[in-house]
Amino acid sequence: MNLIIDIGNTQIKCAVFQNNTLVLKRNFEFSTFISEIKKILDEFPIRYSISASVNHAEPSYIQFLNDHTNHLILDHTVELPFKNKYATPHTLGVDRIALIAAAVSQFPQKNTLVIDAGSCITYDFVNDKKEYFGGAISPGVLMRYKALHQFTAKLPFLTPLPDLPTHGNSTENAIHLGVLQGVISEIEGIVNQYNVKNCELITVLTGGDTNFLAKNLKSTIFANPNFLLEGLNSILTYKIDE
Secondary structure (H helix, E strand, C coil), X not given: CEEEEEECCCCEEEEEEECCEEEEEEEECHHHHHHHHHHHHHXXXXXXXXXXXXXXXXXXXXXXXXXHCEEEECXXXXXXXXXXXXXXXXXXXXXXXXXXXXXXXXXXXXXXXXXXXXXXXXXXEECCCCEEEEEEEEECHHHHHHHHHHCCCCCCCCCCCCCCCCCCCCHHHHHHHXXXXXXXXXXXXHHHHHHHHCCCCEEEEECCCHXXXXXXXXXXXXXXXXXXXXXXXXXXXXHXXX
């Protein structure tokens, strides 16, 4: 079994895979890393593990994983199941690497656009020849709410609504409509641009805002909140099989 660890900006996401099947998924705080991983190791016969961190991973985390598993740290030097043609590979986020790995694993020989709607919204495209050139990064939903509050004198700090308001008939509704409809329109526009240039485009939506966006987008998409974890597992499996 494979242990998959995604160390994010605010929390740690962890998963256990039996081959390509997700059998466990847990989120926990940084302070409980060792104790939570111990529980998983006691529960499952883990042999291999992979960690990816968008922040700095504590050395104690890595040492613990090295001591108890065959551990792989994902970075730009790891051999990947696709051709990475990003101009500055050393600056490419490991989360984006994992998403493209998931795309080529689950949609082989397909033009695929992966949209990750989290702290930032990232757009990553891989073509049907498994060539990755990059994509785009824009502010995420919560970041847009924070920006309106922090860079103005009177606008309040709001959190996203579960549903899109019909009218901006108050300051709060105007903020909600501007942020949420703005994100929806941005995504629709970028998807349309890629559809024009790439035949039979597959679009995958993942990240923390997947559910809200999936029900409001008109484009045909595959919504998969576990896509990044699946990508990390595909990279680990690729390395094991080498």
